[in-house]
Amino acid sequence: MDHNYELDEQAQIRLDKLIKFRSAGLEPYPHNAPRTHHISQVRSTHNELEPDKQxxxxxxxxxxxxxxxxAGKLIFATIRDGSDDIQIMLTADVTGEDALxxxxxxxxxxxxxSATGEVVTTKRGELTVRVSKWxxxxxxxxxxxxxxxxxxxPEARVRQRYLDLIVRPESKKLVKLRSDAVASIREQLRKKDFTEVETPMLQVMHGGANxxxxxTHINAYDMKMFMRIAPELYLKRLLVGGMExxxxxxxNFRNEGADSSHNPEFTMLEMYEAFGDYRTMADLTKELVINAAKAVYGSAVVSHENENGVxxxxxxxxGWESIPVLTAISNAVGEEVSINSDIEKLKNLANKLQIALKPDWDSGQIILELYEHLVEAKTVLPTFYTDFPQSVxxxxxxHRENKLLAEKWDLVTFxxxxxTGYSELNDPHDQRDRFKAQxxxxxxxxxxxxxxxxxxxxALEYGMPPAGGQGMGIERLLMALTGKGxxxxxxxxxxxxILYE
Incomplete structure (x- = not known):
């Protein structure tokens, strides 16, 4: 067997055993193996046995x-499958001298x-399979x-996730938890008559987010294409088409940095409801999150480790307060900040707080930066921050009451x-002006x-009904439910x- 890396001593010993096993006419990688029960099934059907029972x-x-x-003529081993662990016991009289x-x-x-045998308990009461053949x-x-x-x-965990799953049961629970949370979201939305759709990953024009x-490049058409950063513009086309x-x-794929809350490739829930708005989306989002927690834990209570390790x-x-973003910033800095605040005042605030700005930013972008540093990072319980500057x-x-604001919220927690949720823009002329600004x-x-x-x-020129829209990162939801990065x-x-030499 050839390797493009050097085996350590233990790996070489194992490889020698493999070669010896094959030399004995045995196959170390058979096509299939007998299995009548998952280990959890054996445990659930024999969970009340007394000690020393056959x-x-x-x-x-x-x-x-x-x-x-x-131990001589007796072997105890612990076997783990995808459901649980169980002890097996090999003895000379039942398993046979040669098999032992x-x-x-x-x-x-x-x-x-694979092991076949009788379900028994030891004198200490340990549920065991007494192996007759393996x-x-x-x-x-x-x-x-x-x-x-x-x-x-932690780097080794993600680099060799297969090993992490083998030795750390918690990591396997996280996989199941994610599956249950996503299933809960799908079930809730289907019960509310939402239709699940799929839109292109490869796009001629990237959009839907900043x-x-x-x-990438498509050879068939000899043209540049983009991995999608968001499905929004295609989903809105479906609203135009009458899917409400x-x-x-x-x-989604975004060519940006990776940190404790960002990965260049991630999973997003994005949903739209005709004749809704950002308020109806807030109500629906709250319901989805609480019910997802209940689906995985049985209640909405989650556990997080604080900065002291507690x-x-x-x-x-x-929680679930709804606070205008400008009110939240004003509370954080101790003075009023409004959409009409002079840009020099906003720059001075940022400088005083040592928040870096780009020289060409407008007041909306500065307000957004103040919010991210002063408000978002310090919010623990779920909170809707609403009414962001329209320019960003x-x-x-x-906003129906102030055109300098937008009917948008960010849901922030931990x-x-x-x-994030919106009252969706459906005026094609306004949308063109916004794109020109971009x-x-x-x-x-x-x-x-x-x-x-x-x-x-x-598409908008054919008439898109008023609608509410929402986007939620599935990984972010899991972070909220588990306290993990x-x-x-x-x-x-x-x-x-890793490049193997």
Missing amino acids: TGDIVSIAGRVMLNRI ESWKDFIDLGDQI MLTAKCLHPLPDKHKGLAD ARPFV KIFEINR IVEYDLAK SPLTKA GFELA QALEAAGDDEAMRMDEDFIR IRETILFPLVKP
Whole structure:
């Protein structure tokens, strides 16, 4: 067997066992193996047995060897499958001398095996499968991480997620939790007559958010294309077409940095409801989040570790205040900040607080920066911050009471933005003007500005009903539910590859 990297001593020993196993005419990677029960099924059907009992029930289980204790003619091992752990016992009288010796010669921690035998309990009451026959189903050629320390390095956890899943049951629970949370969202929306749709990942024109896109090339048409940064403009086309309640749960791609709350590839829920607005979207979002928590925990109470390492419980059913963003900033700085505040005053505030600004920013962009530093980062319980400057909300209706503001909210919890909602802009002439303003920003060097999308404007010209829209990051939802960073909520976050020499 060839390797493009050097094996360590333990790996070489395991490889030698594999070669010896094959030389004996045995197959270490069979096509299939007997399994009649998952381990959790064995446990649930035999959970009330007294110590030292024989059931007569014969089962076949399969899983990974996580513990292996050899004491002469007696072997105890712990087997783990995708559902649970269980002890197995091999003895010379039941398993047979040859099968017992074969286990001693060939089996290592981490090996995948199948075992058939009777369900019993030991004198200490431990539920056990007394093995009559076993087979190797996949040889593990590398030692597993220490069972107590696991993968202590967070970078190693995400780089070798398969090992993390093997040795750290918590990581497997996170996978299940994510699945249950997403299933809850889908179920809730379907009950409200929303239709799930899919829109293009490859787009001729990137739009729907202010972000830098990934650029690719399609050979068939010899043209540049973009990985989508958001599905918004396609979903709004469906509103024009008469689909009144729609949602999509899918991947977005943004060519930006990676940190504790950002990954260049992420999953987003985006939904739209004709004849709704940003208020109806806020009500629906609150319901989705609380019910997702209940779906995974049975209640809306979640646990987070604070800055002192203490586990604190938070009830996601509480909070949910709605606060104008300018009010929140005013409270944070101790003086009034309004949409009419002089830009020099805003710059002085930022300078006093050591918040870096770009020289060409308008007052709306400065207000947004103040909000992100002073308000967002310090918010714990779910809070809707509403009515952002219109100049930084290019796809949103102007506020019905003040045209300098937009009917937009950010839902913030635990110091990060969880979701954002809008009263959607449906006036094609207004939308064209907004795109022109974005073009000016692009011309000035803003590579996150939106481009003029003539096809989208043409769709709006056919008439899009008034609508509410919302976008929520699935990873952000998992962060709120678990208190974990974004790299823990994604199975395979982006990491620089290791080059094997």
